[in-house]
Amino acid sequence: MRELGYSCSASADTFKALLQQYAGRLDEFAVAEVLGLLAATHRGLEADALGLADAMRAVLSISGPASSSSGSSANSWTVPVIMDGIKAAAPSLSWPRVAEALDHEGFAVPDAAGFSILMAAWRRATSDPFPLAAIAGRVWDNAPGQLSLLVQAVAAPPDVLSWERTSKKIAPLDGMGQGKSPLGTPNQAWASLDLLTVLAQLAELPQLSGGVLELLRRGPASACPEVLVAATAFLRSPQDTNWGVLERFVWASVAAPLLFEAPPSSSRAVLLARLWQSRSGALLQCMSEFLQERPGRAADLLDVVLEVKGLLSALDQAPPALAVELAALAAQRKLLDLDKWLAGRLSRDASSGMFMTATLNSLEVQLAAIADGRLAAAERAPAPSGRGGAAAGGPGTAGVSVLSADLTTVFLRALYTAGASVVPGLAGQLVRAMDVAKKAFPAAEAALAAAAASQIGSGAAESGLAAVGGGAFPDAIEGEANSYFQKLYHERQPVSELVAQLKAFKAGTPHQQIVFACMVHNLFDEYRFFPNYPDLELDTTAALFGALLHHQLLTNITLGMALRHVLQALAQPPNSKMFRFGLGAIGQFKPELHLWPKFCERALAIPHLKSVDAALCAYMEKVVRSGGDGSGGGAAAADGDLTGAASGSASGLGDGGSAEAAAVAGSDNKQASSSSNSGSGGRADSSVPNGVVSSGSKAEQQQTAGSGRN
Numbered sequence: 001m002r003e004l005g006y007s008c009s010a011s012a013d014t015f016k017a018l019l020q021q022y023a024g025r026l027d028e029f030a031v032a033e034v035l036g037l038l039a040a041t042h043r044g045l046e047a048d049a050l051g052l053a054d055a056m057r058a059v060l061s062i063s064g065p066a067s068s069s070s071g072s073s074a075n076s077w078t079v080p081v082i083m084d085g086i087k088a089a090a091p092s093l094s095w096p097r098v099a100e101a102l103d104h105e106g107f108a109v110p111d112a113a114g115f116s117i118l119m120a121a122w123r124r125a126t127s128d129p130f131p132l133a134a135i136a137g138r139v140w141d142n143a144p145g146q147l148s149l150l151v152q153a154v155a156a157p158p159d160v161l162s163w164e165r166t167s168k169k170i171a172p173l174d175g176m177g178q179g180k181s182p183l184g185t186p187n188q189a190w191a192s193l194d195l196l197t198v199l200a201q202l203a204e205l206p207q208l209s210g211g212v213l214e215l216l217r218r219g220p221a222s223a224c225p226e227v228l229v230a231a232t233a234f235l236r237s238p239q240d241t242n243w244g245v246l247e248r249f250v251w252a253s254v255a256a257p258l259l260f261e262a263p264p265s266s267s268r269a270v271l272l273a274r275l276w277q278s279r280s281g282a283l284l285q286c287m288s289e290f291l292q293e294r295p296g297r298a299a300d301l302l303d304v305v306l307e308v309k310g311l312l313s314a315l316d317q318a319p320p321a322l323a324v325e326l327a328a329l330a331a332q333r334k335l336l337d338l339d340k341w342l343a344g345r346l347s348r349d350a351s352s353g354m355f356m357t358a359t360l361n362s363l364e365v366q367l368a369a370i371a372d373g374r375l376a377a378a379e380r381a382p383a384p385s386g387r388g389g390a391a392a393g394g395p396g397t398a399g400v401s402v403l404s405a406d407l408t409t410v411f412l413r414a415l416y417t418a419g420a421s422v423v424p425g426l427a428g429q430l431v432r433a434m435d436v437a438k439k440a441f442p443a444a445e446a447a448l449a450a451a452a453a454s455q456i457g458s459g460a461a462e463s464g465l466a467a468v469g470g471g472a473f474p475d476a477i478e479g480e481a482n483s484y485f486q487k488l489y490h491e492r493q494p495v496s497e498l499v500a501q502l503k504a505f506k507a508g509t510p511h512q513q514i515v516f517a518c519m520v521h522n523l524f525d526e527y528r529f530f531p532n533y534p535d536l537e538l539d540t541t542a543a544l545f546g547a548l549l550h551h552q553l554l555t556n557i558t559l560g561m562a563l564r565h566v567l568q569a570l571a572q573p574p575n576s577k578m579f580r581f582g583l584g585a586i587g588q589f590k591p592e593l594h595l596w597p598k599f600c601e602r603a604l605a606i607p608h609l610k611s612v613d614a615a616l617c618a619y620m621e622k623v624v625r626s627g628g629d630g631s632g633g634g635a636a637a638a639d640g641d642l643t644g645a646a647s648g649s650a651s652g653l654g655d656g657g658s659a660e661a662a663a664v665a666g667s668d669n670k671q672a673s674s675s676s677n678s679g680s681g682g683r684a685d686s687s688v689p690n691g692v693v694s695s696g697s698k699a700e701q702q703q704t705a706g707s708g709r710n
Contacts, residue, residue, distance in 0.1 A: 001037060005045045009078040015085040026090040032101035034086065035121055038077050039114035040107075079117060083124035095126045099134035107145035115152035119160050132166050136194040139201045147208055150199065151215055154189040166192035170231050173274060176267035184224035196231050196246070203246040213249050221254050226271040229255040233279040241285040251286045252293075259283075260290055260300055269307075276308040281317060288322040298325040298402055306335075315341060320358030324411070328402035331410075332378065338410050346418035356415060357429075363411055364433050366401050370440040375401040377440065405444035408437050412448065446511070481518040488540065495543045502553055520548075520558065527565055531577045542581045546588025563599050567606075574608050583613065590616065594623050 001008055001018070009015050019026065086093070099122075109115050122130050135153060140146035153161055163169075169191045172182035184190040203212040220228035232250040236242070243251065259272055275283045287301050301322070305314045311330060315323050323345075330336035349355035369375040378401050403411075415430060438445045484501065487493040505516035523545065530538060545562065548554050554562050569582030586593075586603075593600055600620035603609060610617040 001034065002041065002045070006075060006077055009081045012081050012085060015081050016088070019085055019089045023089075026086065026093075028094055028097040029101045029104065031086055031090070031093060031098050032104060032107075034082065035098070035118055036102060036104065036107040038079065038082070038121055039109045039118040042076055042114050042117045077117065079121050080124055083121050087125060095122075095128060096131050096134070098125075099131045102134065102149070103140040103142050103146065105142060107142055108148045109145075109152050110148070112152055112155065115149070115156060116160060119156070129165060130161060132163065132192075132194065136166070136192065136198045139198060143202055143205055143208060146198075147202055147211055147215075150195070151211075154185075154187070154195065154215070154219060156187060158187040162187050163189040163192045163195065166194045168193040168197075170227070170234055173226055173230060173267075173270050176226060176270050178265065178267060180226070180267050181224065182227075184220060184227035190220040190224055190227045190231060193231060193234055196235055200235060200244055200246040203249075204244055209245050212246060216246070216249065216254075221250075225254050225258050226267050229258065230271060230274055233275055233282050236282070238279055239281040241282055243285075251282070252289065255286055256290045260287070260297065260304060272304070272308060276310055280310070280313065284314060284318045284322065288319040291322055291325065296399060298322075298329055302326050302329045302333075311335060312341075316345060320355050321362040323355075324359055324362045325402045328378070328407050328411075331407060332402075332404070338407065339414065342411065342414035343418070346414055350418065356418060359411070360415055360429055360433055363403070363408070364429075364436060366403050367408065367433065367436040367440045370401050370403065371436055375399060377401055378404045378407070403440075405441035405447065408441060409444065409447050412437065446514070477514050477518050478522075481515050481522060484515075484519065485522070488544070489537055495540065495547055498544065499547045499551055499553075502548070503551060506553060520554070523548075524558075524561065524565075530569075530581050533577065535577075535580075538577055538581055539584055542584030543588055545581075546585035549585070549589035550592055552592070563596060567599065567602055570603060570609055571606050574612050579612075586616070590619065593620060594626075597623050597627055600624050 004018070007014075008018055022030070109118065119130065135146065135149055154163075158164075164187075166188075169183075169188070170193065172191075174182045176182060189195055199212050199215070203209045216228065229250060232247055232255075235247060258268060259275075262268060272283075287304070291298060291301060305311055305326060311326075315327055315330075315336075318326060327336060327338060327341060331338040346356060346359075366375065370377050376399055412430070412434060415433075434448060437448050441448065484498060488495070488498050502516055502519065505512040505519075508516075523541075526541075530541065533541060545566075549559070549562055549566075566582050566585050569578040570586070572578040572582070600623045604617060604620055604624065
């Protein structure tokens with residue numbers, strides 16, 4: 001046909017004679033190739049200048065003269081002649097199979113005219129509608145040819161090809177107004193999920209992705225963006241946001257400008273309601289990525305969330321960075337109890353810690369930007385509300401953070417409460433975030449420290465701060481804490497009086513709670529230097545350490561750390577200073593040993609302990625046999641985190657899952673090392689916690705020379 005040109009279809013007799021040469025070989029694949037030829041060469045073939053059609057008529061003994069007007073001068077295919085001839089020659093053809101066979105090498109539809117001829121040929125051949133599944137039900141082997149066909153098919157008038165019969169399509173976006181169709185273009189192509197699905201698959205092919213995206217830009221992105229977004233949203237299950245090339249383009253380049261930047265309209269409202277009702281996860285992911293690209297637009301996103309009346313649902317579903325900003329803004333507008341919401345979401349996330357970690361990462365980024373001057377801190381005042389509020393320069397707009405000092409305090413307090421013992425490394429990161437927060441909000445240093453200290457009862461703050469060591473408390477707090485140690489070691493204040501003060505501080509004002517946390521931190525930090533303490537100061541320290549356990553002033557993580565320290569000390573040789581410390585400390589809290597049967601079990605495993613204090617060991621054996629009573633706050637948790645502690649090595653700190661236990665491992669290596677050599681390795685410049693020594697004190701006089709602590 002290509003060689004003979006258009007003239008071979010000039011008459012029914014001519015084309016019939018041609019088909020007779022293929023008797024018995026005219027199957028669906030051959031017919032599909034004919035249709036492809038019609039579409040690809042509907043114009044541009046050279047005229048039959050050599051008179052091949054007339055020669056063929058003569059050879060085939062076809063009677064009647066060839067018409068000059070429809071023979072050698074023909075400039076296009078005569079579709080009725082071709083299709084009628086094929087139907088007559090092969091009446092049992094399966095036309096759906098013909099449509100499937102369009103997927104063959106070389107098939108391409110160059111333009112709208114070629115597509116029109118293809119559809120005209122189909123209608124001449126059969127009364128059945130063209131099967132959309134043949135072109136949009138799978139990715140063809142000849143994917144470029146398929147895309148060329150789809151480019152024309154989506155733009156065709158409905159009388160040429162309608163997508164109304166597609167097997168899967170979205171529900172109409174009724175109520176858009178402004179003359180907009182609820183199903184998009186007249187042929188309803190962009191309401192078809194079948195079409196979008198196969199285009200999404202084609203977009204993943206590097207050689208075709210540009211063509212697919214260009215098709216979207218020129219067509220639905222401008223003609224019916226609401227329908228395109230709605231259909232794209234339904235390509236995946238509700239919470240699946242593992243988007244491909246096409247989806248990322250639609251969400252970023254079509255949905256985001258339409259939903260978050262365009263002025264209010266009825267069509268936008270209809271689309272927003274549809275997405276929130278059925279694909280809220282995708283909408284929130286779109287918001288999150290929009291915020292990453294345009295950091296100063298959180299206020300506009302909160303307006304969108306409020307528009308759909310979905311604040312709490314959005315905060316619970318949103319990616320952490322978006323949730324943090326929306327929650328902070330909502331709290332500033334007095335729409336949200338931030339403390340309550342944070343406690344709930346962090347509690348639900350406790351098993352994985354993903355939200356805790358991501359929230360802290362987000363806070364660190366914003367706080368660093370405030371500290372560096374790249375963002376202005378938000379004021380604790382109602383933010384501008386209503387769409388377009390970004391121009392007002394409030395929190396969550398260009399150049400202005402969503403964080404204020406008090407909101408930062410709320411976030412950090414919640415993270416200390418929920419996360420310090422759950423996520424590995426979080427304790428250290430919390431302290432780093434605290435340091436950055438103090439730089440961002442220097443006037444709020446005390447309030448920020450109180451955010452950590454407020455959780456002393458759970459052990460989170462004190463253990464988290466102790467785990468990292470240094471830099472967590474203001475100088476004034478350090479000075480006040482050291483003044484109490486000064487009284488204990490230099491003025492010989494009774495240990496019982498200091499313990500009474502510590503009890504009051506723990507239950508006292510935020511300032512007193514910070515002082516309590518600082519004193520506990522410093523006492524734990526000094527453990528590595530106990531081997532260098534003179535006997536009198538060592539005995540005083542053991543009495544204080546044991547009294548904290550006796551009066552149950554330590555809980556959860558810090559309680560476990562304290563018990564491990566005692567076990568490590570008892571594991572040292574009986575003539576060592578650390579063994580003396582451990583024995584003195586355990587003598588103070590012997591009445592509480594029934595709370596910690598596992599501690600007793602591990603203490604009894606120390607070979608030399610029974611020979612030194614048989615009565616103590618007999619009491620602990622009784623506790624082990626009875627199993628203890630397990631009462632007391634945090635007793636079971638602390639008792640269960642003692643694996644290997646009696647070995648005296650840092651590696652024996654156990655794997656109870658606390659971030660702090662892991663964080664102190666490096667510190668405990670030093671402690672174990674100093675414990676094994678009581679005469680060296682400690683400080684030379686002091687003998688009491690945090691270097692509080694008065695000139696001429698007995699401790700100072702007895703201190704041996706050695707290398708100091710850096």
